Amino acid sequence: EVQLVESGGGLVQPGGSLRLSCAASGFTFSSYVMHWVRQPPGKGLEFVSAVNTHGSSTYYANSVKDRFTISRDNSKNTLYLQMGSLRPEDMAVYYCARGIPYNWNPDSWGQGILVTVSS
């Protein structure tokens, strides 16, 4: 069974940093692209970032480019999202998602973790 478990969320002040982790199990992690997708309060799902299987290609939404960094450690079956210069509008539930290898669309999702940006 595919399992994706996010951790590292919480309350952070504007301008602060936070690192999210996603522990993957139940599948060959290194064979799948991976995503971070977020849902701000009262809004829809929003692509944040994605990484290819090797970690050599990364993609970002314009709203987080130059502030967030996605990475993966295939030896630890773990996906990361380093978030910096956080803004109130970054407040959301962040989901880790596995991507279908040939078309990138997510096919399995974690339960999500809340990031609150507030002073």
Next chain:
Amino acid sequence: QSALTQPASVSGSPGQSITISCTGTSSDVGGYNYISWYQHHPGKAPKLLIYDVSNRPSGDSNRFSGSKSGNTASLTISGLQAEDEADYYCSSYTSSTTPVVFGGGTRLTVL
């Protein structure tokens, strides 16, 4: 990176069928048969319903079906049930600067 366009809400009575549309461009929905649909109950993980326009994950309900015409994809839910009340999202592979784009979401109300 514009989101795909979905109606904000749809509704139907138990037993009826409803269709949710997802409109994009030739750079995403119209250009590839890589459209997925998700069901999202608040507080839970989104669930994949349809992939590659019309394929269902094995073992999933055949009450959910997908199709595409031009730049618009559609999700049809037949035999509506109370538990179908949820938010529904489409996503598509895109040739833009990000590999995937999501729709804005549609809230389904079962009357």
